[in-house]
Amino acid sequence: MATAARLDTLAEIREKVLANERLDFDDGVTLLETDDLTGLGELADTARRLRGGSDEVFFVNNLYLNFTNVCRVKxxxxxxxxxxxxxxxxxxxxxxxVEHAVEVHDRERYSEIHMVGGENPHLEYSYYVDLTRELHDALPDVHLKLYTASEIHHMHKLSGLPHAQILAELQEVGLGSLPGGGAEVFADRVRRLVAPGKEHPDNWIATHRAAHGIGMPTHCTMLYGHVENYEERVDHWMRLRDLQDETGGFLAFVPLPFHPENTVFQRRGWRFSTGYDDLKMVAASRLMLDNIPNIKAYWIMLSTPVAQVALHYGANDIQGTVMEEQIAHAAGAVTPQEEKVQSLVTLIRDAGRIPVQRDTLYNVVRTFA
Ligand code: SF4
Known part of the structure; x- marks a missing residue:
């Protein structure tokens, strides 16, 4: 009986991973080009365990807020x-x-506010400072993860102040960390096509470097699945990895699949990314970003079934309860938070992992053994 020989496209990379050697640019492209999805996932899970990971999977109890949807950037x-x-x-x-955030907190006891907004030309810099201060004063035990690097740049344009000074002023009134949004794909070609009104991507890197410099941790992302090619994805990882080598300030990386609905891309026939590509991205992110401890399977964009599989493809975090999230989904009724926590616990358990509720800084709040 004839047997088909299986071409092991990942053999060399597997050797490097097992020897704890850093993967290079070409390895990143190979990871994205491979058809061996199962082998890729297994390798990412191996890398996660070799770097100290266990069966525990993190989530956070958090509230999403958007202070404005008015934006000049388009x-x-x-x-x-x-x-x-x-x-x-x-x-x-x-x-x-603030009143709304307090009212929800009284009911749901979340530990983090994740808040971003449009770049509204009618708001002044003082709005951001006052909003941060008043949220912190009203909810001193809640971690404030607010404003993308693009919004910090917007504040720079509003105020004329250097980015570092803005971050220091916001930290002074209660800002705890930056979310990772606004990174998109760093390559100039991609930025020109999908976000021509946005500042140069070097600003994103410089802002996160400045935050890390004052002891403020941040998160990082990549919005993939639109016009970028594999080389541009790998280039994005390399830039994040270089900054992490320099500062160590990133807490987690979140690969974000592009959703074309209600955008110009939908009218041009773009479709949602496939589960195949999503799982590849989670696994390859784990392998390439060897210095970022946490890789998130953002269930709200991946779907819960794909997020569950991603927990076996290198992810160790499913983000959180993300109550009142509006950017990926239209706003809906507020589900009682305990129910949301319970459904995340079930989601993780059903994937064969141990749920661990964390705070923003990855301190353990509760382990659901
Ligand atoms: S992604 Fe952000 S900056 Fe771009 S148009 Fe939307 S809200 Fe504005």
Whole structure:
């Protein structure tokens, strides 16, 4: 009986991983080009365990807020932003937003607020400082993970202050960390095509470097699945890895699949990324970003079944309860938080892993043995 020889495209990379050698640019392209998805996932899971990972999977109890959906930038992949004249435009008054956050906290006891917003040309720099201060004063035990690097750059343009000074001022009034949004794909070619109104990607790197320099941890992302090629994905990982070598300030990396719905890309026939590509991205991210401890399977964009499989492909975190998330989904009714925690616990357990509730800084809150 004839047997088909299986071409092991990952053999050399597997040797490097087992020898704890760093993967290079070409290895990154090979990871993305391989058809051996199962082998890739197994290798990523091996790398995660070799770097100290166990069966524990993290999640956080968090509230998502968006203080405004008005934005001047008009990124082509964005279905969230509107102009100030559109009927769905909103901007929260500070006291109302704080009141809302406190009311939800009284009920749900979340430990983190993740808040980003559009670059609204009608807001002043003082709005950001006051909003941060008032949230912190009202909820001193809640970690404030607010404002993408793009928003920090927007504040720089509003105030004329250096980015580092803005970060220090926000830290002074309660900012705990930066989310990773706004990175998209760093390559100039991609940025010109999908986000021509956005600042140069070097600003993203410089802002995160400045945050790390004042002891403020941050998160990092890549929005993939639009016009970028494999080389540009690998280039993005390498830039993040270099900064992490320099500062050690990234807590986690989140690969974000592009959702074309309600964007110009949908009209041009773009489709959602496949589970195949999503799992490849999780696994290859784990392998390439050998110095970033946590890789997230962001269930709200991956879907829960793909996120569960991703926990066997190198991910060790499923983000959180993400209550009131609006950017990836239209806002809906608030599900009681304990129910959301319980459903994440079940999701992780059903994937054969041990759920661990964490805070933003990865301190363990509760292990669901
Ligand atoms: S992605 Fe952010 S910066 Fe770009 S249009 Fe949407 S809200 Fe504005």
């Amino acid at each position: 990124c082509k992949f964005c279905a969230f932003a509107v102009t100030g004249k559109q009927p769905s435009a909103y901007t929260w008054e500070i006291d109302k937003l």
